[in-house]
Amino acid sequence: MKCPYCGFAQDRVVDSRESKEADSIRRRRECESCQKRFTTYERIDEIPYMVVKKDGRRERFDRQKVLAGIIQSCQKRSVSAAQMESIVDQVEAFVVDSPERERTTSSVGELIMARLKDIDTVAYIRFASVYRDFKDVREFKAELEELLSGKHPAKS
Known part of the structure; x- marks a missing residue:
């Protein structure tokens, strides 16, 4: 995951939790270069075959x-x-x-x-x-x- 602030490719996950609707996972990440935090969301791929x-x-x-x-x-x-x-x-x-x-x-x-x-x-x-x-x-x-x-x- 690239840092949206500095573009560095290494980060660590600080916190993970399920969304209120339980359809995604919210992750707080911290860039290992600039130490700024940002949030990402993971969802199940729902595109049908x-x-x-x-x-x-x-x-x-x-x-x-x-x-x-x-x-x-x-x-x-x-x-x-x-x-x-x-x-x-x-x-x-x-x-x-x-x-x-x-x-x-x-x-x-x-x-x-x-x-x-x-x-x-x-x-x-x-x-x-x-x-x-x-x-x-x-x-x-x-x-x-x-x-x-x-x-x-x-x-x-």
Whole structure:
């Protein structure tokens, strides 16, 4: 913390206490160079993690929304709740690790598809059909042929 009076970078904390609203911590500091005191406030970072939609809109990252999409894709498949939860954990970590506090929905969707492809190819195809928004049967067939050609490991 730089001293607001002399710009020196070393100080010591003289007193710390919670604010009246309990949403920040008030610290009295003393500069080690000029011995003047000043006050700082620490607050929890409340900026949400965001996803950028295909049309450019930004939306808060919603863990439940991701889980709901995965559950829908894995209906009547032998994918355990723990496996689905693991995918959601990986997606959340991916979004949180972003230095800009946001990721594109396309990068999130690709990550989910990669994980589903390793677990269950039918769940992968279900998710891909919604995520990639296949316009007709040809696009769907092309994805299946790519999967069957051996470019992807076949698991189900």
